[in-house]
Amino acid sequence: MSVITVSISDVRADLVFAHEQSWSALSQPGTWWSGAQRRELARTAVLAVSKAEPSPPWVAASTVSANDLQINFASSAAHDAVYRIARHAATLTNDWYQRVTQEIEPLAFVELCGVVCTVATVLSFRRALDLGIPELAPAMPGEPSRIKPANVVDATLNWVPVVGPADKDAAVVQAFTAVPETNRVIWAMADAQYIPDKEMIDPHWTRGTLSRVQMELVATRVSQQRECFY
């Protein structure tokens, strides 16, 4: 079998841009975490999704030396949460969320989820096309902005708080709204990877490659593989 090589220059420019922007943001100060903390947590997420035989979900990843986690800037609890979300997301429960958010502020938890989502999506894309794992940039100095939207409220359709009014949009759409920069980065990638938000209601929309039904077939298979509750 002759292997067909894919190059990053084959990839759409808007998709490359979205990934570069989100990947570089992993090493920059965020809303609730510093650049050093975000970079360190991103590294843990990289290790979690890359290992063929990860530590099991019921074991705190930070206690397993073979996981090779570097824990210098963020707490062990944050690293454990990152590892669990990155590798065992389908095992998460509301009890787990309640325990984690006794140690991590809920909005900091939302940003942490965004870090994991960024790592998971960029690495998945590059692995699927054998493009290699990009290096994390050196951490940028500076403090997190700690900017909290004025109207953060509890939601019925999510564990995490959201920008009100809650539950008017789908749960996945409102999930990250309480940390606007995380929300922006994630949905910029979704626009480039899947379907631009404004085209979502059009069942015939296509980039000229995959039809909508082909996209949904792939999406369904991945969601099924991950046993996604949603």
Add this chain to the structure above:
Amino acid sequence: MLSWSGTEQGLEVNLENVQNASGGVEVSFARELVDFATAATEFDLSELTKTRNDLINVAGLAVAIDAAAVIANFEMMTRLADSTGARMQTEVVANRLAVATAMGVDKVVSRR
């Protein structure tokens, strides 16, 4: 979304075939797309290389790249949903019960 987009395009999509990883009928390159998505979410690199090659050979490089992008998107969205406790309104869940049953999702033990 799969059922809806297929129906809107006059295509028959057999959700049981997604469960069996054999692809939905009457969707072009369904077999290759499902095999690529399956391999991309597992750890057999030779299978991933094979399925990627197969998809490129039948559908072209641009299709394979966009399929990888959709795979990546749902590696993101599944974690977003699971980590934030996202769930659907009760009435939406009721409407989708038949779809869940066809795909075998009703056999997955809920962690929540």
